[in-house]
């Protein structure tokens with residue numbers, strides 16, 4: 206058994222039980238999104254224990270403006286690629302908008318595709334009390350569920366992209382949501398764009414891990430969208446993002462250098478050619 210989730214040696218995939226034990230030990234862990242096999246293999250080799258095939262693929266991979274248009278077929282294809290590219294990470298696949306809101310049976314049918322066809326180890330869905338019935342049936346059916354409360358991007362047309370849980374009433378609502386998804390059986394809860402003190406209180410109140418994104422330092426885990434954290438996403442990013450690389454600039458420079466070499470005839474050189 207690995208002693209730690211990150212940095213431990215392991216010859217099997219991370220399980221939801223490993224995450225529960227990490228919370229008991231007070232160990233924090235990182236989660237990144239991934240949408241393709243090659244990028245996922247880089248993160249897997251780096252020891253990231255949980256990879257989320259987020260429906261942020263809509264904005265970051267598929268060219269949509271929001272996550273709303275992403276389909277279950279697309280999520281199934283992207284998830285299968287991430288599973289093929291990894292050996293150790295727990296792969297969590299997002300249920301996209303419209304694939305679970307009708308009720309428990311629709312949620313089970315959709316989640317089953319992500320588990321059976323794509324090979325995900327768990328699914329994630331948005332919503333607190335409003336999604337508790339769906340979570341309960343999935344968990345009863347043997348499908349681990351990560352919940353997602355606070356800012357829920359699939360509801361962008363109703364709530365916009367604003368901090369959630371500000372003020373006493375909203376903070377109480379967030380706590381109710383967190384407890385509802387835990388009681389329904391979720392193994393972890395994403396808290397998105399929530400004031401840090403509120404997220405800290407929720408983290409203390411739950412026995413399952415919280416995964417923060419824009420929710421301060423006291424969550425049990427932290428997630429970032431990989432294209433944001435690696436500096437590939439263009440334009441202004443939310444305040445909660447830290448950029449750990451500047452891939453957009455590096456890729457652009459590589460493309461310019463290649464183009465220049467082709468134009469001036471220096472590529473391909475003799476060593477790139479067959480005699």
Ligand code: KIV
Nearest residue numbers: 238259260261395428
């Ligand atoms: O889709 C996604 O990438 C997510 C994370 C931002 C948590 O839901």
